[in-house]
Structure formats: structure tokens, C-alpha cells
Amino acid sequence: MDDLNDKPEAQPKRTPERELIELYPNCFNLKKPRPLKVGIRQDLLAAGHASKLVNSVMYGYCQRIAYLKAMRIGTARIDLQGQPAGEVTEAAAIIARDELALLRPVKSSKPKPSKAPKPPKEPTPVLTTDAPLTAENIVSGRLELTLKFNELPKPVVVKAGMKIGIQTETALVVTTLKPKAWKKLEKAQAEWPQWVASMTGKLGAQVNSNDGTIVMLEDAAVQVFEKKAKVAAVDNS
Known part of the structure; x- marks a missing residue:
């Protein structure tokens, strides 16, 4: 969604996404976004907006750097009318922080070795903004989903293992963990103050x-990491 990125355009295009956003000025703010209510997607669907359009708006809006920065623990969430509707949990803030780190990777502090000047390149040809894919441009792949959470969910015991749910910004993810994976979570909860x-x-x-x-998550694998508290610097002066 070109009109929802963090680089302002001189003359924003009139798109269905922008028109939907402008219908709710107390909710959506591209310059100073505020965390949205959990389940606001369903509110938009209930208001009669098409599912595909709502998904496009929610993804483009919630993945912006400014929005991820606004996802701080305890910050009030708002509904379509701009009214308070819950707060940002620690788990949601951690997920937003990790997504922000992926969008803006930390640069290495080591100086880069100087390179010999490169010969001038030929002018880059002007390419179209969009082009169709053909069969030769496509290869087989596997779509995977990764979630991060720091609370032990209460499972439902089923034949295949432990069935759990993780509520995210846009969907409820449901999966069944094998006993070995579930024990990792129980061990982390028992032995570590934070994980x-x-x-x-x-x-x-x-x-x-x-x-x-x-959303159903199949063949889920789990890794657990201890969160260690940062040690404050000692002033010996």
C-alpha cells in the first residue's frame, strides 16, 4: 500500500485504502498513529467494508515504523471513534519491538574498510512500477508464520497434544503443540522470571x-529464551 508508508508523497493518490482511513479521522492518523483496539478489524467488517480492503489497510497501517514505535507497554488503545479500548500488553509491545528491529536493523559500529573508487556505472534504465509475473519467475516455496509471546497460555488437552491460542493484532493463531514442545514452555515458566x-x-x-x-498453525516448533534484566551501570566517581 504505497500511500501508507512512512515517506510522505507530494500529491497522495486517491486509493480505496486512503478513502477508508479518512472515514475514521479519530482512529487513523498517518503522522501520529496510536495503538488500535484488539479486534478493530472486526469492527471495520461489521461496518460493511470489504475484507480484502480491511486487510490491506490493517497490514499497511500496523506495519509502519511510526505505529510500531507507538506500541509501548500500557499505552491506551483506541476504537474507530478514537475512544479508549484497552491497553498495549507487554507481549504486544515485545512483538512490535522485534518487528521494528527487523525493519530497521542495527548498523555495525565497526568502521568499514575503505574501498577503491568504482568506475562510473551506466545509467540505470527506467523500469515500470509494476509488471506481471510469468511461470519462469515463480518457484515453489513454503509459507511459514512466526509468533513471539511471553505468557504461558492455558492449554486444552487434546489427543495430539496441547491446543493453545495466541491473540495477535490481526488474528487469533491456534495450534496444537506436542508434549515435548509444551514442556519447554512449562520449564521456562517455572525456572525463569522472564522469558x-x-x-x-x-x-x-x-x-x-x-x-x-x-489462523491455524501446523507443525509448530518452539524455541524459548530467557530474558535477563539489564544491569545498571555503577557510578564509582
């Missing part, structure tokens, strides 16, 4: 319900 779990799996079926989108 973060990273769960990766194959993206499965997606279902729209009255409470929002439900």
Missing part, C-alpha cells in the same frame, strides 16, 4: 468468525 517464546510453523487454514479471523 520469550518463538513459535514457527506452516500456515494452515484461515477461518472468519464473529470474533475475527482464526
